[in-house]
Amino acid sequence: MKKNWWKYLIAAVLVLIYLLPVYVVFAMSLKPMTDMSSRLRFPSEIYWGNFEKVFRNSGILRAIGNSLIITAGTVIIVVAVGSLAAYPMARIQNRLSRNIKIFIMGVMMIPGMSMVVGIYSMLVSIHALNTYWGIILVSATFGLPFSIYMYSNFIASVPRSLDEAAQMDGAGVVRTFVEIIVPQLKPVTVSVILLQGVGTWNEYGYSLYVLQRTEMYNVTLTVKQYFGEAVRDLNGAAACAAVAIIPIIVIYLLLQKYFVQGALDSSVKG
Amino acid sequence: MYLFYLPAMLMLLFFVIRPFGETLYISLCKWNGYSSAKKLIGFKNYAALLGDRRFYTAFVNTLIYGFVSTLLQNVIGMGCALLVNSRFKGNGIVRVVVYLPIMISGLIMGYIMYFIFSYDRGVLNDILALFGRAPVDWLADGRTGVCIITLVNSWQYAGNCMVIYLAGLQNIPKVYQEAAAIDGASGWQSFRNITLPLLIPSITTSVIVNLIGGLKLFDPIISLTNGGPNYQTHSLMTYLNSQYFLKEKAGYASAIGIFTFFLIMLVAVAANGYFEKRMVDG
Known part of the structure; x- marks a missing residue:
């Protein structure tokens, strides 16, 4: 001591x-x-008056609902599409796979906001503004490279002999993937869900462009609106921020072991 | 098995490659972002960037947000990792607490930090008052504004570096340090000559991840200063946002976007190359 x-x-x-x-x-x-x-x-x-006011006026509960829907949708797509694409990337070693891997790593670095003009005008043309699926597809696409990277590193560590045994028994590629690989993916899926979940829950840049109607606001947009309106009432604004961060702090404290593990998985080069 | 790539590739095609091409095209046009009058003007938007002082400020700020944050985050993160890795009661608490701000949205964190740095009743000024100092209007000046945004960003995400270094430290066999101690090496010598070289893979990951994160900084700037006062604290990304969302200069905003895209690619590739060379030599 x-x-x-x-x-x-x-x-x-x-x-x-x-x-x-x-x-x-x-x-x-x-x-x-x-x-x-x-x-x-x-x-x-x-x-408690600030909290009463926040729950009455800010629409924060509706925003939490919206954020839950958007986060869940994004996470589901990122897990399903990401693990699927990671399988051939980890198992086939040829020029195509290598090039796809380089492409994926490149996309991971792109600042999403740098092409907001192109994405916004495309979303307008397919009528995706103010829709859940619009923001979900955008968030999922930008989250995808990261999940493919995590899954392909993980699948590469699953012994190939498992695949080969299944194929010997006459299982096709799809059945091998579903019955042999998918059950192994639990730990990395926990990491992907947590990291992507926090990322989407906290997302602001694209939400600002896609979710323009107040009823569609997510948590970050609602907090921003409340701070904008409550210029004098900063205690009320603090209550709004508190409501926004309490759920995520509670989840973090309960699952902090898995969060740290996820951060480790994502940083160790495969 | 190649079909497994299909859903991912379709999504990337529609939401990354196509919009990138479109942004590239719009950057060569004069367009307000919604009318049908899109006029091709060649490289005039890029030429205009060169003469735009606000763009120049945003560019310099972006480099500060990227490089200075990365330096601070790695120093703080390394320190925390060494502390948590050494044996003492309570190291778990430090780890949990330092990683905590990463959970909170950068936008909301900016608002929270406003309570600390605001002139009127800000916490920092309250603390200064305890020492008999006059209050300072931290966010009214562009230069201190940039410093505060850099500090807030470094503080918030240092936990990532800590976790990366913690993993690296735990992979170093204890015998190395023990052998050095027997040979009479001081703590600093053993850190400098044994720990640090073995951590180069961790340093590479940590530096590149944070460089990219800092160069595309957006959320906390919006909530802390919104680029002000007088455009002095903008990053390239928030400047793009202000030109597009508020000024409706879609072509010009696209040019800023394309510029930032190539800037980040260049920095990432250069950083990767720099560390790869060190790993071979070291």
Whole structure:
């Protein structure tokens, strides 16, 4: 203990710096607008009025519903289409597969917003604005390269002899994939679901363009709108931000082991 | 088995390749983004970029957001990883807490940070007041604004570096450091000559991921400064957004997009090449 005091000191400072902003949001959200005490001070009396107002006026519950639908749709497509494409990439070693892999890695680097003009005018032409499927397809496409990369690294570590045994028994490619490969994919699928889920839940750039009607707003757009309208009522805005981040913080604390594992899987080069 | 590629390739064709081609074409046009009057004007949009001081500012800012954030994130992340990897009670808490902000949307994090950095009743000014200092209007000046956005971004995503380095550190056999200690190497010498070279694969991943993330920074700028004051804190991506969404200059915005696309590709390829060479030599 004595020898390690400096470690505890650094750790304490880190924890303080990393928790301070989150603490400030919650402390502010529990104080009325008229409370002029420092934002650092914990409320002397808990005040729930900001939350009442947020739930009544901001449409945050509808936004959470919208975000759930969009996130679920995106995750399902990314998992299904991604694992499918990863199978030949991991198993066939030829020029085509290699080129597809390079292409996928390239797409992973592209800043989605750089081609927003092209995507937006295409979405207009296929009437995809203000639709769930429009934003889901866009998010899923940009998430796809990452999931293909994760799945193909993982499948490459599944012994080929399993495929060969199944084929010896007369199973076709599709049956081999569904019955032999898919059941092995559970751990990497957890990582893909969590990382893609958080990414889509927090997405803002494309949502701004695709979801223009208030009824279609997701969580980030709703928080932005609330902050825009509540210029003076920052305590109300803090409550709105708190409602938006509580679900994801709870999920993170419950599943943090899997989140860290997912981050590791995605960073280790295959 | 090639059919398995089909759904993914169709999606990428429709939502990446086609829009990319379209953006490329629009960048050669004068267009407001919705009318049918799209006029081909050649490279005039790109020529206009060269004379646009706001574009130049956004370009420099983007390089700061990319490179300075990457440096800070890797230093903080490496420090946290070394701390968490060393044995002491509470290292799990540090890991959980430092990774936490990654869960929160960059946009919402920007708003939260506004509570800290705002002039009127901002937390930072409250803390300064404890030391008897006058309040500072942090976000009213472009230069401090860029610094704060860089700091916020580095702080929020340093956890990613920490996790990457933690994995790298745990792969280094303990015997190496033990042998060095027996030979009388100091902690710093053993870190510099043993740990660091063995971490180069982790450093490569971490640097490239964060460079790309920083160069396309968007969300926290929108919520912290919205590019202001007077266009001084824009990144290329938020400048594109302002030209397209607010000014309806679709052709010009496309040119900014295409420029950023090639900038990021260039940086990523160069960084990859740089580290690959080091790995062979090291």
